[in-house]
Amino acid sequence: MEPRVVRADNAGLFTLDGTRTHLLGRRxxxxxxxxxxxxxxxxxxLSVLASGGAQEVRILVTHDHPDHAGGVASLADALAESGVDVRVRASPLSSLAERESLPFMPLEEGDEVPTDVGRLRALETPGHTRDHLAxxxxxxxxLFxxxxxxxxxSTAWVGSYAGCVADYLQSLLRIETLQVRRILPAHGPPIDDPHEAIGRYREHRLRRIGQVREAVGSSPGATIGELVDxxxxxxxxxxxRDGAAWSVRAILDHLGERPFPHDGPDGEG
Structure with missing residues (x-):
């Protein structure tokens, strides 16, 4: 059984053709x-879920950015009102864990979520955010x-907290060991050559690190804006541009050149 995909109407520079919600299972x-x-x-x-006769639904959230998790409460409420057994599952680091109105259950590393077409295993894959799961x-x-x-x-945004660059590179290495046939991202089409794509993303990140190292070496006092240029x-x-600036800040932190700001975009150090 292939996962079903419902694409949101939120296309943009960061979301590509819109957020892709994947649905897997029947009842x-x-x-x-x-x-x-x-x-x-x-x-x-809701239409797709009803057509499959869903009786038990687990809403899995890879991370709590609003283009992924903004609709979680309204979907959970609608399912509960229709008599469906529904739970919201995400990392305990997610801001969703603090929302008492949600039927929330944390997902830890290695936890499995059953469907009637097999189990999904949660993998901690930080880097894009601290709470990111695949x-x-x-x-x-x-792999979702x-x-x-x-x-x-060849790039995903990495610039949200201190240590995110090292975490991201480690997460790429980790998923490479799975040797999956296909990767299903939340933005853009499926990836049918995971080995090539993971290598391309890793090389891009390492190249950016090298470019920032070179720029700082030639202009030690350069501002963030000058380094972005x-x-x-x-x-x-x-x-x-703002995303690029935070990425540069994260690489400077990774290189030990400048500490990551405490008021970072996630509101965390």
């Missing part, structure tokens, strides 16, 4: 990343990767 189903708060997207998900579906030889990799291009060049779209 015992999982919904992976319910997407943004959108009545239209929620209703499409889900390994051994029965389908596939969230924002660890995207279906297009040198590393990314004039072709950087204006809408990506």
């Amino acid at each position: 015992r189903m999982v919904v992976i990343d319910p997407g943004p708060e959108s009545a239209a997207h929620r209703d499409r998900l 889900f390994h579906w051994s029965g389908g030889n596939a 990767a969230g924002d660890l990799l995207l279906g297009e291009g 040198r590393v990314y060049g004039p072709e950087l779209p204006p809408g990506l």
Whole structure:
């Protein structure tokens, strides 16, 4: 059985063609990343769930960014009102764990979530965020990767907390050992050559680290903005500039050049 995909109408520079919500199972189903708060997207998900006769639904969240988790409460409420046994499952580090109104159950490393087409195993894959999880579906030889990799291009945003660059590189190494046949990201099409894609993402990140190291070496007193200009060049779209600045900050922290700001984009050190 192939996972079903419902794509949210939130295309953009960071989301590509929109957040892809994956659904797996029939009566015992999982919904992976319910997407943004959108009545239209929620209703499409409910339609797919109803068509499969879902009686037990586990909403799995790879991380708590709003394009992935914004719609979790409204979907959970609608399912509960229709009599479905529903739980929201994410990392205990997720901000969702603090929302008392949610039927929340934490997912730890190695925890398994059953469906009627096999089990999904939670893997801690920090880097994009501290709370990031991926889900390994051994029965389908596939990995639901969230924002660890995207279906297009060679980079995912890494710049949200101190140590995120090292975590991200380690997470790439970790999923490479799974040797899955297919990776299903939350943005962009499926990845049918995981080995090539993981290598491409790793090489891109290492190249960026080298570029920042070189830029700092030649201009030790350069501001973040000046480093962004040198590393990314004039072709950087204006809408990506803030993200690039946080990525540079994260690489400087990784290199031991400058500590990551305590008021980082996640509100964490």
